[in-house]
Amino acid sequence: MVLRINRKLDLVRALLSGDGLQELLGLLSPLELLEAYRFVQEKTIEFGVRVRGKKFAQEEMLAELRALGEAHAARTCPDQNRQCRLEQCLEGHPQCLREAAVTQILAMASVCRSFLHPQETS
């Protein structure tokens, strides 16, 4: 496990407060960022299911993440297959991985904000 508990606490605090996530992501290595992506995805789904129940559109969020990945790949993918696969780019294209992962983590944080702080987003 690369992502230490202090980083996980920072991520949870940023998701719950709706503040400081972008700065935090900038401090993470590509490998930590990959783990942060999985952690934030897990927490977003967990929060969404607990707070919104069946109204939480999990599939919609995952589809949005895929669309963001595809748009990123279409624009900048250095590989010929033009598909955004975060794990596969850890060694070869860490900067591209960073950009794609940060975009998608921020999108998940925005989903969290929509149900954790509904008065701010309505």
Place this chain on the structure above:
Amino acid sequence: MHRTLDEGAIQRTAEIIVLGPGGAGNREFLQAFCPDLRQGCGDLLLGSLTVHRELVLYCYSIGFGQEFAWDLVGGKILGYIAHFDWFDGASYNACRDLVNDTSSDFTAPFVVAADLGLQPPPVVESAIKLDIALSPSARFLFFQKHKPASVRRVVITLLDLLLEKLE
């Protein structure tokens, strides 16, 4: 850890460490579940809860900045609770760093609890009740230190983690 009682029965003891900003806040936290409280040196508070004559839960409450013999005590501790003021960045940073250092050195379960005090909740009401897994042996949750039932929920979360470890 145990000692022999006069009648030959064995008294088992369990020890947990409560890490907090220190001072009156730590005392308030321990008072919620330890009927017997004693002041140790510096910011150290010792609390105990006698479950019955053969089982006693001991709690050490330590301030974030306080020197402590982690190498002597850390290895035998059953679990840790770290609490901080959600609205105080310095309190959060001190808590986070101590949790990180301690959890690297010891394997006992951790509960990190954010005190909301009397402030309006920072998220919708249903999210306040979330019990958030940070790892298989660490949880994060909100609580209110001035409400004994809320403090006890933090302690119960730690006990739940210990039971999960046994499964």
